[in-house]
Amino acid sequence: MTENSAASARHASERTKVFLDESEIPTHWYNIVADLPTPPAPHLHPGTREPMTADDMAALFAPGLIEQELSTERWIEIPEAVQEIYRLWRPSPLHRARRLEEALGTTARMYYKYEGESPVGSHKTNSAVPQVYFNKNAGRTRLTTETGAGQWGAALAFASQVFGLTCEIFQVRNTYENKPYRSLLMRTFGAQVQPSPSMNTAAGRDLNARFPGTSGSLGMAISEAVELALQDPNASYALGSVLNHVALHQTVIGQEAIRQFAGFGESLPDHLFACAGGGSNLAGIAFPFIRENLEGRAHVDVVACEPAAAPSMTQGEFRYDFGDVSGTTPLMKMYTLGNEFVPDPVHAGGLRYHGMAPLVSHCYHEGLVRAVAIKQREAFEAGVLFARAEGIVRASESTHAIAGALRQARAAAEDGTSPVILIGVSGSGQLDLPAYAEFLSGDMLDT
Amino acid sequence: MTENSAASARHASERTKVFLDESEIPTHWYNIVADLPTPPAPHLHPGTREPMTADDMAALFAPGLIEQELSTERWIEIPEAVQEIYRLWRPSPLHRARRLEEALGTTARMYYKYEGESPVGSHKTNSAVPQVYFNKNAGRTRLTTETGAGQWGAALAFASQVFGLTCEIFQVRNTYENKPYRSLLMRTFGAQVQPSPSMNTAAGRDLNARFPGTSGSLGMAISEAVELALQDPNASYALGSVLNHVALHQTVIGQEAIRQFAGFGESLPDHLFACAGGGSNLAGIAFPFIRENLEGRAHVDVVACEPAAAPSMTQGEFRYDFGDVSGTTPLMKMYTLGNEFVPDPVHAGGLRYHGMAPLVSHCYHEGLVRAVAIKQREAFEAGVLFARAEGIVRASESTHAIAGALRQARAAAEDGTSPVILIGVSGSGQLDLPAYAEFLSGDMLDT
Numbered sequence: 001m002t003e004n005s006a007a008s009a010r011h012a013s014e015r016t017k018v019f020l021d022e023s024e025i026p027t028h029w030y031n032i033v034a035d036l037p038t039p040p041a042p043h044l045h046p047g048t049r050e051p052m053t054a055d056d057m058a059a060l061f062a063p064g065l066i067e068q069e070l071s072t073e074r075w076i077e078i079p080e081a082v083q084e085i086y087r088l089w090r091p092s093p094l095h096r097a098r099r100l101e102e103a104l105g106t107t108a109r110m111y112y113k114y115e116g117e118s119p120v121g122s123h124k125t126n127s128a129v130p131q132v133y134f135n136k137n138a139g140r141t142r143l144t145t146e147t148g149a150g151q152w153g154a155a156l157a158f159a160s161q162v163f164g165l166t167c168e169i170f171q172v173r174n175t176y177e178n179k180p181y182r183s184l185l186m187r188t189f190g191a192q193v194q195p196s197p198s199m200n201t202a203a204g205r206d207l208n209a210r211f212p213g214t215s216g217s218l219g220m221a222i223s224e225a226v227e228l229a230l231q232d233p234n235a236s237y238a239l240g241s242v243l244n245h246v247a248l249h250q251t252v253i254g255q256e257a258i259r260q261f262a263g264f265g266e267s268l269p270d271h272l273f274a275c276a277g278g279g280s281n282l283a284g285i286a287f288p289f290i291r292e293n294l295e296g297r298a299h300v301d302v303v304a305c306e307p308a309a310a311p312s313m314t315q316g317e318f319r320y321d322f323g324d325v326s327g328t329t330p331l332m333k334m335y336t337l338g339n340e341f342v343p344d345p346v347h348a349g350g351l352r353y354h355g356m357a358p359l360v361s362h363c364y365h366e367g368l369v370r371a372v373a374i375k376q377r378e379a380f381e382a383g384v385l386f387a388r389a390e391g392i393v394r395a396s397e398s399t400h401a402i403a404g405a406l407r408q409a410r411a412a413a414e415d416g417t418s419p420v421i422l423i424g425v426s427g428s429g430q431l432d433l434p435a436y437a438e439f440l441s442g443d444m445l446d447t
Numbered sequence: 448m449t450e451n452s453a454a455s456a457r458h459a460s461e462r463t464k465v466f467l468d469e470s471e472i473p474t475h476w477y478n479i480v481a482d483l484p485t486p487p488a489p490h491l492h493p494g495t496r497e498p499m500t501a502d503d504m505a506a507l508f509a510p511g512l513i514e515q516e517l518s519t520e521r522w523i524e525i526p527e528a529v530q531e532i533y534r535l536w537r538p539s540p541l542h543r544a545r546r547l548e549e550a551l552g553t554t555a556r557m558y559y560k561y562e563g564e565s566p567v568g569s570h571k572t573n574s575a576v577p578q579v580y581f582n583k584n585a586g587r588t589r590l591t592t593e594t595g596a597g598q599w600g601a602a603l604a605f606a607s608q609v610f611g612l613t614c615e616i617f618q619v620r621n622t623y624e625n626k627p628y629r630s631l632l633m634r635t636f637g638a639q640v641q642p643s644p645s646m647n648t649a650a651g652r653d654l655n656a657r658f659p660g661t662s663g664s665l666g667m668a669i670s671e672a673v674e675l676a677l678q679d680p681n682a683s684y685a686l687g688s689v690l691n692h693v694a695l696h697q698t699v700i701g702q703e704a705i706r707q708f709a710g711f712g713e714s715l716p717d718h719l720f721a722c723a724g725g726g727s728n729l730a731g732i733a734f735p736f737i738r739e740n741l742e743g744r745a746h747v748d749v750v751a752c753e754p755a756a757a758p759s760m761t762q763g764e765f766r767y768d769f770g771d772v773s774g775t776t777p778l779m780k781m782y783t784l785g786n787e788f789v790p791d792p793v794h795a796g797g798l799r800y801h802g803m804a805p806l807v808s809h810c811y812h813e814g815l816v817r818a819v820a821i822k823q824r825e826a827f828e829a830g831v832l833f834a835r836a837e838g839i840v841r842a843s844e845s846t847h848a849i850a851g852a853l854r855q856a857r858a859a860a861e862d863g864t865s866p867v868i869l870i871g872v873s874g875s876g877q878l879d880l881p882a883y884a885e886f887l888s889g890d891m892l893d894t
Binding site: 015016017019022084087088089095099117118119120121125158161162181184185187188189190384387388390391392393428430431433434436437440 | 635839884
């Protein structure tokens with residue numbers, strides 16, 4: 001029909017991006033627990049300090065999710081109803097960042113996996129959809145949650161709309177006030193949103209009294225959301241990161257990326273950079289690559305990029321701690337800055353968490369992952385360079401991964417080596433534009 | 448590697464979306480002038496009222512673009528340097544809107560072509576990239592332009608960054624004030640932005656005096672941008688719609704869509720809906736389908752959805768008029784509400800234009816396109832329904848196309864017919880969220 005528009009097929013190594021066919025979206029989530037050389041420590045009951053059982057968790061979570069949280073099976077099937085929703089945006093593309101390579105003058109070959117084309121603009125929908133699905137199956141009609149940057153809240157609002165559940169969101173006050181578009185997005189999907197700490201929960205009133213004028217934190221918002229869920233048998237709590245089942249859901253990212261590298265005629269990367277706040281984004285892209293490492297098929301250097309303002313791995317202790325400020329969640333073995341740690345109000349609200357996902361913490365402790373801490377000016381400098389080269393403004397969180405990758409790419413330029421570098425880009429930054437403006441004006445604090 | 452993630456190939460009719468391989472991105476733009484049954488009227492010199500020559504246009508535009516503006520060749524090759532940038536985001540996906548069909552209870556099969564995954568979130572990059580490329584080739588170092596919703600301004604800012612030109616943008620005051628994130632996006636790409644009418648041009652000072660307190664219009668912003676370009680031999684003016692060469696560049700959209708329908712095992716659509724402000728979005732998706740109609744290979748009912756606040760085709764006259772308020776552009780034969788018409792400040796700033804692209808106007812006059820006018824509440828109601836069903840919040844402009852398509856789909860449900868409907872979705876609405884909030888609050892004027 002458009003006879004002049006046909007071109008000869010491009011050689012794999014010349015491609016700019018690789019999609020996959022819908023039929024190549026993963027049909028199973030990958031559970032790294034099955035492959036870890038040493039077993040991760042179990043979550044503990046906050047009262048008894050005994051390992052949490054499925055029954056212990058039933059007040060907060062739906063049975064299907066609890067089963068995943070405790071599972072040691074390697075592959076867990078993705079329900080067809082969830083796959084159907086994934087197909088709205090998955091597979092996400094893997095891009096070769098040629099223009100970024102040129103801008104850096106690096107000899108590295110740089111790739112990025114981009115999750116920002118999901119309905120709400122981030123990877124968070126990968127877990128929001130199954131979480132709502134399993135809650136609906138369990139007869140729950142109402143979900144409560146926290147959100148930092150607002151990416152998770154928007155994702156859960158979307159997924160709740162899909163399956164017909166009501167959704168109540170506590171958004172960290174700092175981002176509620178500074179990223180107003182994210183709460184508008186949640187409301188467009190029909191969710192209720194309020195800033196945290198609020199005066200509408202006992203936890204919130206207590207936190208407001210203990211931390212007067214606080215800008216809030218993920219740990220505080222979790223306390224409020226958990227409180228509401230525990231009061232209503234029809235309600236569940238939904239967490240956007242940290243827990244094993246959330247990390248599990250995100251592994252569609254890494255599985256797709258592994259297949260897509262073949263489409264570039266490229267072996268697996270030498271280095272993988274992803275931002276890490278609660279840890280699910282890092283887990284989602286990295287765990288399938290760590291499996292390749294454990295099976296001897298690859299030697300991928302996995303690097304978690306955490307914010308210098310909340311450096312749980314590079315500065316924290318590996319011990320049992322609560323997931324929230326009020327101490328209402330199970331105790332989890334993780335790298336933590338202490339559950340009362342309130343990070344500076346940096347722009348990457350999604351990374352402002354005192355702890356790190358137990359599975360990511362375990363991998364870090366076992367040497368399967370390394371970590372770097374990055375200040376926000378370095379992150380935004382990388383974000384602006386990336387935007388101007390590749391065209392898309394990335395989420396504040398993702399800029400940390402880009403900054404980590406740039407360090408590696410610049411080192412390669414000096415060494416004359418040609419490593420393959422993969423960047424996990426967790427989301428779009430269109431709603432983070434005021435932060436970019438602040439950086440460009442020179443007014444951004446370097447914390 | 449992920450042995451459990453393989454699924455059998457999905458049957459074409461079961462797919463949710465179809466991408467194309469990078470090798471299938473069009474290599475030529477389609478020029479409908481070559482196929483029109485009657486020739487369109489030429490642009491006229493505003494002084495002599497004689498047909499504009501290439502020399503007449505040289506003060507405003509680069510030679511490569513002037514050649515395209517006057518061309519009668521059917522296929523115009525896309526330079527490799529432009530194709531390289533297109534590959535950052537093209538091909539754009541064609542989606543089957545299954546969940547929207549279910550939400551409507553329609554028997555129609557609904558598809559949408561989505562341009563919102565481009566670097567700045569709209570189709571505008573399709574023309575911004577070649578416009579900057581040809582200006583750079585002509586040795587120009589500076590571009591001036593207008594922008595309504597800000598989509599065009601952001602696209603030209605991005606493309607100017609790519610090719611190293613400076614970019615000065617006059618943004619209609621109404622959207623400059625109500626969509627602040629769009630100017631932040633332009634600045635992130637290094638452009639200068641100011642609200643129009645400004646006090647920094649003779650045209651702006653005159654317009655501010657004639658229309659005190661005006662919210663601005665595209666026609667006013669064009670006058671300011673043209674004035675600056677005419678004063679500097681190193682500067683060109685760039686227009687985001689209306690002109691033949693802009694419509695030409697957008698035809699990559701329709702060419703891809705035609706190929707993608709085959710990927711669904713579907714013949715070409717019965718109806719095509721696209722929003723029309725200046726007309727380039729409508730032209731881009733529709734002209735390749737109109738060619739199919741003219742060649743007898745299809746019978747696609749092409750419907751331009753214009754805003755009731757600026758109903759140039761449904762309410763305007765078909766005559767020569769200026770493209771701007773001050774009367775500095777060539778005279779163009781088009782459907783127009785008069786070049787001093789200032790539309791109500793509706794949220795779809797990209798559609799607030801007094802005229803319609805000469806080529807679209809010609810097609811409308813010849814019966815190759817029909818038009819409907821849509822009020823903004825109906826548009827946003829459609830936009831919310833679409834967002835909740837398909838997950839992505841669409842640009843305010845695109846909601847008009849969705850509203851037109853919903854009318855058709857609901858009629859099909861009543862008739863029990865099963866037409867195939869294609870919606871051109873020109874952009875993302877993440878930066879239009881305050882308008883969605885206004886609609887949801889019930890406060891939106893129905894203009």
